[in-house]
Amino acid sequence: MTNPIVIVGSGLAGLTCAWAATEPCVLVTAGSLTAGAASMWAQGGIAAAVAADDSPASHADDTWRAGAFAGDRAVIDRITTDAPDVIRLLTELEVPFDRTPDGHLDLALEGGHSRPRVAHAGDHSGAAVTACMASAVLHSPTVDVRENHSVVEVLTDDEGAVSGVVVRNADGADETIATQRVVLATGGLGGLWAHTTNPTTALGQGVALAARVGARTDDLHLVQFHPTALDVARDPKPLLTEALRGAGATLLADGVRFVDELQPRDVVAAAVWEQLSAGRTVRLDTREIDDVTRRFPAVADLAAASGLDIAADLLPVCPALHYSMGGVTVDDRSRTTVPGLWAIGEVSRTGLHGANRLASNSLLEAVVTGRAAAADMCAQAGTSWNTTVPQADPTTLLPRGNTSIPVQVVRDILGSACGVLRDGQSLQDAVDALAPHTGDDVAYVAWLIARSALAHPHSVGAHRRTDDPAATVGPTPQGAPA
Incomplete structure (x- = not known):
């Protein structure tokens, strides 16, 4: 395979890119396909304005507001406008979205949204969506999947453009793949925090790979703490989905409700932290949700593994690192400042999320950016590299040692x-x-x-x-x- 597209990571963003690419590509993943991908753990779903009384403009306004008005409005408008088409695409790939008795999508309400607009597959939406995309990739004749391989270095030529990658297999042997097109889809960096809902292997590898070769990064300080991680002795901490609060669960500090649970996550997380810092015990009360165990089976199983019953017990919670809004800075084609290097999904900083991600916008971003990168890469051969992203601050670019x-x-x-x-x-x-x-x-x-x-x-x-x-x-x- 000459000059293949190399995609690093097998979460939803990387899989979407591989599936959408019209040229041969190598998909490199550190474990088995989808293993360690945070998109497999997403419980809520995908936000999209598909209801008759909704609109992409309303979805955009909610995203803008939840992000503390710090996002890129043009990016927000573009991605929320694409959202209904993403749902159509995933439906064609046979993602088993929940439906009402009359056949319409059963849309959930989550914090920060002004109306129900989250398409979901039970409370294991990420796994359902990612598994369907993985199946499509495995049936693609143009994708070479390299499981149990890791990219340890991106190589560049004398002009600073991508010239290859160094790939290490499970035995520690290195192989160099010559390529002028590399896509980073390595996920987030939540494993760098002691309390996280992310895979502990999410250590910001993509940020390191990109920054070492001169890519700009932005907003790395903007990380989201999910307000309702189950506070038990497990690492990572189990996530209690936003949809529980959308369905009526309440937060109690020493038995007293203290916050509007449907405010954006940063507000709720800060409120929970204040109560914990004051020495109070914070618990999520899910007991009044009708048929809660049937509606949220994945959450019920997570709680049961720690000896808790979501239909009968108050659930101890604390904030835990959940998502990175910042990352490797990209333009609307997912291009970084390094010629031949794209970044998609959570490793990228698109400007969609601003200073606080709106619930269920992450899987949406993964699909949109994955498709954008695939389209650009397959049209890029022979063209000059131009991007609106400013060059990196040289003081942030340090060599490996x-x-x-x-x-x-x-x-x-x-x-x-x-x-x-x-x-x-x-x-x-x-x-x-x-x-x-x-x-x-x-x-x-x-x-x-x-x-x-x-x-x-x-x-x-x-x-x-x-x-x-x-x-x-x-x-x-x-x-x-x-």
């Missing part, structure tokens, strides 16, 4: 300095602690995150600085215990 640091040490540093609430001194301490270890990819990404948070002294969305005198750190709870 021989240093190493235990991942758990990095998790402890970020968990302490870059949690729900941050302050300048803690962030500076984190930057200083990580700086000697930036030759290590995990420490390098953590350093970039802490450095980004330190450089943004004002609170916005999920980035909440306690030392920003112009901002209110959290919501004012109503009905909270004194």
